[in-house]
Amino acid sequence: xxxxRRRLPGTAVYVTALLLTAWWLKGQPAAERARFVRxxxxxxxxxxxxxxxTLFTSGLVVDGVPALVGIAAVAGVLGCAEWxxxxxxxCGVFVYGHLTATLLxxxxxxxxxxxxxxxxxxxxxxxxxxxxxxxxxACLLTLAAGRLRRYGLPLLAMTLTAALLYxxxxxxxxxxxxxxxxxxxxRTVWLRAPYGPARPKPVAPDPIxxxxxxSGSHSVGNDGIGRPxxxxxxxxxxx
Numbered sequence: 001x002x003x004x005r006r007r008l009p010g011t012a013v014y015v016t017a018l019l020l021t022a023w024w025l026k027g028q029p030a031a032e033r034a035r036f037v038r039x040x041x042x043x044x045x046x047x048x049x050x051x052x053x054t055l056f057t058s059g060l061v062v063d064g065v066p067a068l069v070g071i072a073a074v075a076g077v078l079g080c081a082e083w084x085x086x087x088x089x090x091c092g093v094f095v096y097g098h099l100t101a102t103l104l105x106x107x108x109x110x111x112x113x114x115x116x117x118x119x120x121x122x123x124x125x126x127x128x129x130x131x132x133x134x135x136x137x138a139c140l141l142t143l144a145a146g147r148l149r150r151y152g153l154p155l156l157a158m159t160l161t162a163a164l165l166y167x168x169x170x171x172x173x174x175x176x177x178x179x180x181x182x183x184x185x186x187r188t189v190w191l192r193a194p195y196g197p198a199r200p201k202p203v204a205p206d207p208i209x210x211x212x213x214x215s216g217s218h219s220v221g222n223d224g225i226g227r228p229x230x231x232x233x234x235x236x237x238x239x
Contacts, residue, residue, distance in 0.1 A: 097135020138182025
């Protein structure tokens, strides 16, 4: 457990925040829970009045599935990404998916609201962990090898498409956008760079230096006290 906490600090902090929020919400009356979700939704109204902090606080509420199921999914997917890529890269992908998918979906509604299209929802309930979760999972599957990549990514895409056709909700569009965002992130140099510190390349021994060294197999003979042995050498002349 101590090793996991040292290797996965980002996952540990985020999962703890999700657990504390879910525990607090469970102890509140229904009206208070609804008010909390309403005030932390990153919808068109909040973006229009400048409450940009809801882009981040909306990711502290598990919505659409039981809280423990959603938190377990975050622990598994984000923990796997952090173990493989490191804290900065894994948390960066998760936050990138959460923020970008939210801005794409709510931004489209905001533009329709600006041009005064009728029936645009401006105070929708928009909280949850799914955008960052889908982005990170899609990124992991895109970078995986073998059958996991061949079958995992298409299966995830088909599941999200079926959910969109069945529910036809804005969040389902955001899930497909998150899938595309994760696949694009996997193709960046930032994630394809080697993980961990760079290792110096081994230097091959110099054959010329080895042959010329005193310990080489063709070294000059010595007489035992450091002077060259001239026995057998050509005569140098004299009287």
